[in-house]
Amino acid sequence: PAGSATDPVTFSFEVETPATPTTTTLAASATDVTDENDVTLTATVAPADAEGTVTFASGNGAAGGDLGEPVKVENGTASLTTSDLPVGANTVTARFTPSDPERYEASEAAAVTINVRLADAATTTSLAVEPAAPIALGEEAAFTATVTPAAATGSVEFFETPAGGSERSLGTAAVSDGTAKLSTANLAAGGHKIRAVFTSDNGYDRSETLLSSTARGTTTITNYGVVDPAQTGVCTPSGGETLTGVTATWGWSAYSEGWEKFGGGNVAVDGEDFVLSEGVATRSENCTSIAFQGTLRVEAYQSFFPANGQWVELVNPELVIDGSGNGAWIAGVRSGEGTLDEDTSEPVVVAEIANAEGIDFARDAVNGSVELAYANTTAPGTWSADWSADPVNARGDAWSNAFILQVPSMIRSFYYASGAGGDVKKAPAALGLSWSYEAATPTAEVLDSKGEATSSVKQGDTVTFSAAPFRPGTEVSVARGSEELGTVTADADGVAAYRWTVPEDLEVGEQTVTLSDPAREVSASAQFEVTQFVRTTTGLSTSAKEGSSRENVEFVATVSPDAAPGEVTFTNNGEAIGTVAVENGVARVTADLALGENRIVASFASGSDAYSDSVSDTLVITVSGGDGVGGVEEEPTNSGAGTGGGPKAGDPKAGGAKAALATTGGPGLELGLGAGLALLVLGGGIMLARRRATANR
Incomplete structure (x- = not known):
């Protein structure tokens, strides 16, 4: 309508457009390189028309930082070739910076890890141990791994594999000045393979080794031996009879013509055998021991070893077997290198005995043998087991008992398997036993109620027929004339005593009682007179x-x-x-x-x-x-x-x-x-x- 029109009005203001987000991804031409190789890093920026630069950087600790100058983005990519990455694991990133921050946002790529190794990164690891094997159970062993070159740093993990068992870690030690050391007293009895594995933390290669030894150009994996010095429990005869004149033969250490043998006391050498005589056997119901007085000495290769050979001597050996056929061959031990050390150890178990047949000393003569158990032996007469032509598996569980600890280290290996050629020289060395005994003739007597000897008894009296010596434990038959009265067991002193009451109606006159051991055809008789006795x-x-x-x-x-x-x-x-x-x-x-x-x-x-x-x-x-x-x-x-x-x-x-x-x-x-x-x-x-x-x- 008229008069309501207005003049035009113009408004002006600024509209702010937000920056466009971007994404950046990073790729590397290689992620595992040597320090002599270049690595090309490529960053891809989206959208592709975003203008700006990419900064490449390494976050590798103190050596980290920007890698060169920022690189201009062209057609959505930016690349950098570098050899500046330090040895080791490098965390590399790419960061996009837009030319016009109002139009595009900045972005950063996910990190890429690039491992740089030395071009010459080979290492070797060697392994040594103190003290030398064998050691006693519970004794500490100190293992030292030496890594070369000395510039290599990192750690060494030590492993052990017991004979017949699985490998386990003993622990890890850092490398310092080229060595890593670990000590342990936690090795079980038996043989052990020891392995050391080096892992670098400054670009050097991994390396490992097994404890080994080299002799005459041949390297053998060392079986590190741990010996349980605890003695096998053996029985002790209690009471019983004592017999003398036992003889034994043992072909100990018949390993080579270069071994010389010497006997002392009641021990002589006959060819390759030791002959032990004048042994004293003590036997009770469940235990027999045979003790010898003398020495058995072997000297190995007097001309080969310096200072007159290597010596081992057994002193006063004793064989002990229980009623189940289990026991041991025991002796004191002397040893030496060049000269024999006259100090004698306490008696130790030289070899065990298992499931042996009993030694029947009830007979007047014995001619048999006892097999010695040489610690899981596969080679007759040795203390070894688990021989293989493969040196990695050599000797297995070859360490057995306290006796081995006494043997000089230079000849200790002769007591183990030494390969098929050497083993054939190791005789089985069973312990042969022989014994003869001239039995004493027993005598008999009649004892009255007071235990006094008498030759006259009355009807109705109780008397004791006594005879000795018999073998302890022998069943002795008792007879009056042709009438069997019964049996009685000879006691620990060999005395057979049978109580008897004279029948009141027994005929008066001379009588004869006989006590006999039918198995050995030994008997004793006594005469006595029976007199009349009337009850009033x-x-x-x-x-x-x-x-x-x-x-x-x-x-x-x-x-x-x-x-x-x-x-x-x-x-x-x-x-x-x-x-x-x-x-x-x-x-x-x-x-x-x-x-x-x-x-x-x-x-x-x-x-x-x-x-x-x-x-x-x-x-x-x-x-x-x-x-x-x-x-x-x-x-x-x-x-x-x-x-x-x-x-x-x-x-x-x-x-x-x-x-x-x-x-x-x-x-x-x-x-x-x-x-x-x-x-x-x-x-x-x-x-x-x-x-x-x-x-x-």
């Missing part, structure tokens, strides 16, 4: 009656059979009241009774070895009130009437020897009471009772 019984009766006076009471002992000579001692309460000779089987005594209980016993003491002693039952007479006899009772004695056992008359056990009112035997008043009879009269009367010993019923 003694009864006891009294004149005492109910109500009778306690004075002048008669006691009568009756001995059966009546032909038995001897005497009877009567006791009252243990006190002797009289000892009377027996006449026609009867003995009498008269005595006063005391108030109260009176215990009367009659003890018969035989006057002939043909008759036994015997003791009556006990008569118990009780005197009560006034002077009258109140009662009579019979109790069993300790042994009982009629036995041959009780105390003799007059013996202190029968109450001493105080006699009173003794009379000779003869007829008189008797009160015969049956077993178990008891009469009781009240008011001063007499009570009679008799008790029989249970043992006599």
Whole structure:
């Protein structure tokens, strides 16, 4: 409408356009080069029309920094050829800087690692160890790896492979002034291959080596030996018999004509064999030892080795075998280089013995042998194992025992496998044993119950038939005449002792007992006489009656059979009241009774070895009130009437020897009471009772 029109208005302002992002990638012509090679680095920038420069740089520590001047980007790429990368691993980057930062953004490529090696980077590593093998279990071994050239730096890792096992790392040590050192006391017993591996950190090549030795132009991988000096446990004979005159033959160290042998003491040399004599064998149930006194000495190559050869000497060897056939050949050891060191080691196990057949010294002669176990041997007579023509695998587990530690190092290898040609010279060297024994003739005797020798025994006696010497442990047969009585085992002292009770009905007269070892046809006999022996019984009766006076009471002992000579001692309460000779089987005594209980016993003491002693039952007479006899009772004695056992008359056990009112035997008043009879009269009367010993019923 009219009047509403406006004039034109113009606005002006700036619009800011954002910079375009870019990407940069980096590529290298090679990532593993020598220090004599150039490397071309190419950076690709997108978008391709972005203008600017690329700066190449190395981030390799102190040697890092820009590689040359920035390179102009043309058609999206920029390249740089350089030989300025230092030896080692280099982290290389490319950084794009735009000419117009308002139009394009800067960017940086992912890093590329380029390894630069020395053109002449070869290294060698050698390995040495102290002390030389063998070492004892638990002893420290110090390994030194030497790396050349000395400019090479880095580290050495040490490895060990036990015989029959897998390789394991012993640890890593840095190289300093061309060497790396590592010590360990953690090597197991046996042989070990040792390997050292060098890895450089300044561009030198990797190298490795095995512990080895070179002799006569041949390099052999060294088997580093660790010996467990612990001794194999062996048995010790306890008691048993001792035998002398054992002989042994051993072809020890028959390795070469250049070895000389010497024997001392009870040891001689016969050709290639040592002959040991006058051995003493001690044998018990589960252990046998044979000890020799003397020396076995070998000297190797007197003309070859300087200062008169290499020496080993065994001193006073001993063979020990248990009941399972396991044991050892043991000796003290002397050794030397040039001269023999007279210091002798403690006895050590020279060789073990396993599953050997027992040495039967029960025979009068032995002719056998014992195989020695030479530590897993493959070559007869040696201490070695695992021989191979390949020197890398030579000698395997060749280190076995404390004996090897005593052998001079110059000749130690002769005790191991040395190749097929050398092994054929190593005899099996079993230990041959021979023994003869003239058995002592045993003698026999008859011993009584006190252990004293006797030639006369009675019917019913217990005696011991004893004979010696037999071999300990031998089953000895015992016979009386043609009658076999049984067997008995000879004890550790060789004594066979058999207890025997003479039958009571055995015929009287001369007898012969024989103890014999049927296996060895050895026997001993003894004669003895059997005499008659009659068991007696003694009864006891009294004149005492109910109500009778306690004075002048008669006691009568009756001995059966009546032909038995001897005497009877009567006791009252243990006190002797009289000892009377027996006449026609009867003995009498008269005595006063005391108030109260009176215990009367009659003890018969035989006057002939043909008759036994015997003791009556006990008569118990009780005197009560006034002077009258109140009662009579019979109790069993300790042994009982009629036995041959009780105390003799007059013996202190029968109450001493105080006699009173003794009379000779003869007829008189008797009160015969049956077993178990008891009469009781009240008011001063007499009570009679008799008790029989249970043992006599």
